[in-house]
Amino acid sequence: MAQEFFRYETPYGRPRQRTNYFAWTLAILLLTAFAxxxxxxxxxxxxxxxxxxxYRLLKKLHRIDPPRRFELTAAPAGEFLNPKQLHDRYAPLGEAELSKVNSELARNYIRNFQQVHGLVPYVVGRFRIIDVHQLGAADVFTSGIVALAAAIDNGEVLLEHVYPADRRDIPLMRQTxxxxxxxxxxxxxDISAVIxxxxxxxxxxxxTAxxxxxxxxxxxxxxxxxTLEPPLDLNxxxxxxxxxxxxxxxxxxxYAQLRQNEPTSPGTIAIPGITPSGTPPPSENLLVRVEQALPIETPASTPAPPLPLKGTKPTPAGKAGKIAKNQKATVAPSVTPIQVAKMNSPAPALSTPPLQKFTESSPAPNSSAPAALPADGAALASTAGGGNWKTYAPGKMPVGRLVAPADLGQVADRGLTGERTYLKGQFVVNFADANKAVLRPRSRVPDSVMFLTGGNSVRIIVEYPTGYIPPKPGSVVSRDEVRPLEVTEVRKQEDGQLNVFAREIMQP
Structure with missing residues (x-):
């Protein structure tokens, strides 16, 4: 009876709703597409x-570093191309291939050549300026001068050489x-990279270089x-x-109107489509890069004591030339060049000065004398100069501290602390010169990951003794505790770049 009475009443609580699986599926798909x-x-x-x-977004996120000033021995590994080689490389490329190459060239420059695949192309040769253009806000580089030049020995190549500088130097640059x-x-x-x-x-x-x-x-x-300055921003x-x-x-x-009244020889005109057979003579006026002169400090030299003349002997004391039992030996003063001049002149006879007593005393230390050598009897390889220093057989070098490339940051912070420091690891050769090579640690982590994580790069500048042949660019150099490199200095730049200076001390 009660069951029939309450069967039409609404039960207490909210009714159970049906799950909309279609809406949830659509939301998940939208979130997946967004991710x-x-x-x-x-x-x-x-x-x-x-x-x-x-570029604008990365600049706002502070993920773009300003262009960096490189050193001649620490430049990125590259190849030097003359005008003919430049023409042979870029002239046959189609529009799509040339666009891909230009994207890679600009990307390498923006990243300060941190993730370069292959070698960086550099320009070498002789060029003659046709015209100059002052850079402004409507150009890629907003301050400086760009010079348009033609290759002297190849009429098919033109060069845009960029000279970024402060606005105060632009009047002098336009005049020069x-x-x-x-x-x-x-x-x-010169290290002028193709960008x-x-x-x-x-x-x-x-x-464009x-x-x-x-x-x-x-x-x-x-x-x-x-003086040029790296550009602060790119447009x-x-x-x-x-x-x-x-x-x-x-x-x-x-430029053609300017050269109409100038006498020129047929061998010095660059005609498009025709390559001159001979090399033009060097110009009387050239634009060259100059190095700032460093002052050389001349060490203070102490005058050496006068040497006695040949044939002069100390005058013995006593009548028969014998020394008394309780008397010390006495010597005559050494004859100086002034006294010799007086002796050879027809002046009156030279009077003999009184004899002086000889007293034994310990010699005073000379501050200008070289420091004592180490206990092993050889000069330190880090202080020897002139391209020649002592080398050792494998495993026979003096005792020192052995570090890996990962420990160089701590060495830069605290210094070498007066002890020998040796470097081991595997390195890739980026650049090689007559007696120097630039290495970088070989890492299994890709350069792209290092760039995204903000990793610091390490550059090792190795100096080799006279007669040694540095390794070729692109080769791998392995050093262990038996054949390490000696570290002479570690410098840390403001951007975190570590420049490690080392020397080869192992015998071949």
Missing amino acids: FAAWLGSFYVFWQPERPDS LAPGLEVKLERTH HADRSADGRVLI MPLLYGTYAVTRGTGTF LAAGWPLFKREELRAAEDR
Whole structure:
């Protein structure tokens, strides 16, 4: 009875709702698509910093370091190409291939050549300036001068050489970089990297190069010097090349009018499509990079005591030349050059000075004398100079501290502390010169991961004794506790870069 009475009443509580599986599936798919798009977007931004939008975003996130000033012995590993080699490399490329190459060149420059696949191309040769253009806010580089030059020995190659500098130096630079001036790039003094390659309307190759040393330049027959500075920011939206086609055509027309009244020989004119058979003579006025002179401190020298003349003997004391039992020996003073001059002159006879007693005393220490050698009887390899120092057989070097590349950061913080420090590990040769080589530690971690995690790079500059042949670029050098390198100095830059200076002390 009661059951029939309450069967039409609403039960207490909320009714059970049905789960909408379609809505949940759609939401999960949307979140998955958003995560996948964010993942692809991060790769698009971080792996393509040469795009204007990616560069601006990375600059706001402080993931782009400003261009760095390199040293001649610490430049990225590369190859030096003359105008003919530049033409043979970039002229046959199609539009798609050239665009891919330009993206890689700009990416390497923006990343300060930290993730370079292969060798960096450098420009060498002789070029003559056609025109100059002052850089501004509408250009890729916002301050400085860009010089348009033509290769002297190859009429098919044009060069845009960028000179970034402070605005205060621009008037002097415009006066120095005049049309007709010859620019000579040599592998022993200049490191001008190719950062863009293009083709002009008539099919010539247009190369854009940046001097990575950012040094000081001067002309051989002129006064005044100017110093380059790394650019603080890039305006990639302005586009490449720096001389657009209309500006390039106008610059060549102005240069042709300038050269009409100048006497030239047929062998010195670069004609498009024709390569001169002979090398033109060197120009009287050249633009060259100069090194700042360092003051040399001359060590203070103490005058040496006068030496006695040959044949002079100390005058014995006593009548028969014998020394008394309780009397000390006495010697006559040494004859000086002034006394010799008096003896040879017809002046009156020289009077003999009174004899002086000889007293035994310990010699005073000379502050200018060289320091004592180590206990093993050999000079330290880190202090010996001139390209020659003591080398040792494997395992026979003096006792010291052995470190790995991972420990170099601690060595830079606390210093060498006066003890010998040896370096072991596997290294890859980036650059090799007559008696120096630049190495970097060989790591299993890819360079891309090191870049994203903000890892610091280590560069080892190794100096070899006279007669040693440095390893070739690209080869792998392995050193262990038996054949280590001796570390002489560790420098840490503001950006975290470690420059390690070492020497080869092992016998071949």
